[in-house]
Structure formats: C-alpha cells, structure tokens
Amino acid sequence: DVVMTQSPLSLPVTLGQPASISCRSSQSLEYSDGNTYLNWFHQRPGQSPRRLIYKVSKRDSGVPDRFSGSGSGTDFTLKIARVEAEDVGVYYCMQGTHWPPYTFGQGTKLDIK
C-alpha cells in the first residue's frame, strides 16, 4: 500500500496569514498516462470531507482561489494564501494512482491562534 505522510499534524495559524501543509507518498504518484492523482480534502468539525483539489493542483468548483496545490512525484503541498475562520478543520491528502487501496494521509488539523 502507498503510505501518505502529512506534516505538520497540527497547524495553528493567525487569521489572514498563509498556511502550508505537506504530503509525501511512499511511491511516486505519477501514473502511466502522465497525470498525478493526488487529492486534497477539507473536513470541518462535525461535517463530511469536501474535496478541494484533484490532480495535484486543479481546484474543485466553488473552492476559493486562496487554496492552491502543487508538487510532483512523491512531494506535494497545499497552500492557503490567507487563512479565514471557515478554513479550520482537518485537511487530508489522498492518492488515487495506486489502488486498491486508495489511501489517505493521517490529517492535519488547522486551527486559529
């Protein structure tokens, strides 16, 4: 199985400041078709996860442009340009290249300082 490792696991951020979450995979996530299938999800407290980013950097409909994804191979990053109160919760990366199983990271909890 591909192991997804996120850091940090806890991320206190001041409102209006940037935030960055790292995700590393135990194998390259580049698929034979040239795409890299790395997703990011956000789960607010008491809610279901919501996909923010797919294929490393493509934002889902309705996702604010302050969210951006980057990376390649085994190293990926989710950046929030300016953190807002609604951004609190847990962020998960998930790989869709080597399955089964699809695997998630252990989560990064973002809260406001």
Add this chain to the structure above:
Amino acid sequence: QITLKESGPTLVKPTQTLTLTCTFSGFSLTTSGVGVGWIRQPPGKPLEWLALIYWNGDELYNPSLKNRLTITKGTSKNQVVLTMTNMDPVDTATHYCARTSSVYDGFDYWGQGTLVTVTS
C-alpha cells in the same frame, strides 16, 4: 443537485453483520466512469477507504478488509449496499458513501455519514 445519504443501524453487536445503504440522486451509476464508494472514520481518527463499485459493476475492496466486505448495487437504481461481516468494537466508525466520477480522482461528493457503534 447531487446528494448521497447513508442509512443503516446505529448499533450492532460483535460478530454481527453490518448492512449499510447509500441512496443517491442527481447522477446515474450507469454513466461511464462513475462509481460509489464507502469510506469510514473511527472517532478522532483518519479516513479509511473500504470499497467502491463502478458503473460497469466492477468492485474494488481494501485488501485489509476484503474478506469481510461486499459492495453491490441495490435493487433500486439509485442505491448501493455495503455489508461488513464479523463486526468488532474496533469497527466503530462514521461511515460515508461518496461518488467518484473518475477512478483516479477521489470522491467529489460525500454523504453526511452515519455513525455505527459496535458494542455488546
């Protein structure tokens, strides 16, 4: 508007079989590329993918749980059913069903989740 909703028991006893139903609307499970999957989340823990069924009937399972899981299309065109045998207290979790529109791009729509507690 795409929606998914999970239903099933909230309590099961150890060794029993859990049956969960996902009822969805706003898309068809006969559309090429579309799938419905199940993901669980023990309290305070990360997400774990369980199983997925595709538009063409292909089934995928998490190898660590494969012997205990069965995913099927329901008798109604807009339902997917997951069964998990031999439940144990460590299986206590919120179970989500979710849609995928590509086998590689994860899950773009999620249900609200249903908490299943395993206790005697």
